Amino acid sequence: MFTFTIKSFSVFAMLALFMHMVSAHPVVIGLYPRAPSPAPSDAPQHAPVSQKPLTASNSSVSSTRSHTHTMQELYNGNKRFRQNVLLEVAKPTNDTPSFMFIGCVDNRLIPSTIFNTPPGSITSHNNIGNQYSSHDHSADAAVAYAVESLHVQHIIVLGHYGCKSVENAITKAKSASRHVRDWIRSISELYRKSRRQEIVLLRESRMPRRGQDKGVTTAPPATDSGFRALVEENVKRSVKELRKHSILTQAYSRHSRAHDNLPTDVFVHGFVYNEGTGRVHDLNVSFGPPGKEIPTSHSKLSKLRRTIMLTANRTKVWDFGKGH
Numbered sequence: 001m002f003t004f005t006i007k008s009f010s011v012f013a014m015l016a017l018f019m020h021m022v023s024a025h026p027v028v029i030g031l032y033p034r035a036p037s038p039a040p041s042d043a044p045q046h047a048p049v050s051q052k053p054l055t056a057s058n059s060s061v062s063s064t065r066s067h068t069h070t071m072q073e074l075y076n077g078n079k080r081f082r083q084n085v086l087l088e089v090a091k092p093t094n095d096t097p098s099f100m101f102i103g104c105v106d107n108r109l110i111p112s113t114i115f116n117t118p119p120g121s122i123t124s125h126n127n128i129g130n131q132y133s134s135h136d137h138s139a140d141a142a143v144a145y146a147v148e149s150l151h152v153q154h155i156i157v158l159g160h161y162g163c164k165s166v167e168n169a170i171t172k173a174k175s176a177s178r179h180v181r182d183w184i185r186s187i188s189e190l191y192r193k194s195r196r197q198e199i200v201l202l203r204e205s206r207m208p209r210r211g212q213d214k215g216v217t218t219a220p221p222a223t224d225s226g227f228r229a230l231v232e233e234n235v236k237r238s239v240k241e242l243r244k245h246s247i248l249t250q251a252y253s254r255h256s257r258a259h260d261n262l263p264t265d266v267f268v269h270g271f272v273y274n275e276g277t278g279r280v281h282d283l284n285v286s287f288g289p290p291g292k293e294i295p296t297s298h299s300k301l302s303k304l305r306r307t308i309m310l311t312a313n314r315t316k317v318w319d320f321g322k323g324h
Helices: 002-030 071-084 137-148 164-171 178-183 185-193 197-205 225-244 247-251
Strands: 099-104 122-127 154-160 267-273 280-282 307-310 316-319
Touching (some): 099 137, 137 154, 185 197
């Protein structure tokens, strides 16, 4: 009887295990996602991996390395740089940069990464919210220096969707210090007064109403059309300030010959970077010397990658992606 029971139990256990495997099969399959179908062109995509023209071996740098948090990690990064990079290639050329970017400290990707530029092609001035104002002596001096001493050919105000400073202007974040609130006051005023439809709808949707005495206090998603519109209008405002209250104002004013004293023609542009797709959008608010044609893209900017390159004779060139 005892032997029969053990055998019966063994058979029963094997059957139970078999049934468990059969019933668990769909669950196991469900743990593995299907291969994604091609996303539509307007859907958010991961930015393509930038080329690393300076590295001797791209495989020596792990793409899964975590963020740098400690001083030792920072030092180790410099050590890897010295080991893996051809230092002679990494040295900036004697040529002055062609491009100056006015960017945001919140943007986690710097222009040289976004545009995959050679060393020395770009100079930058960053602040909270990529703002230019003649009342900001640091930004004003940086622009003057870039024009007079570095002889840049293009000044680009570079905003980015999802900007935290613009978000704070929308939410009126009380957690921000007085210094930050003072700095973004101009963005807050822009949000309060703008008549652009997307911003008006966002503003109205967040107003107090029955059941929400304080209105909506949470931040809108980065994809919100009103949020995106405010990012764009903030960039446009800085371009407008550069046109009215910078070293270029007198030089490019009507009937003025002051621009003849500038080292080179300077064009100003307003761009917005999309962190979700890696694309840069031209807001079409550029200006430059009177009577001079403003460089423009030969195809829609949302469908091409703008790159900056140096030709074999080291002449500075802005490649707008002609023929793409």
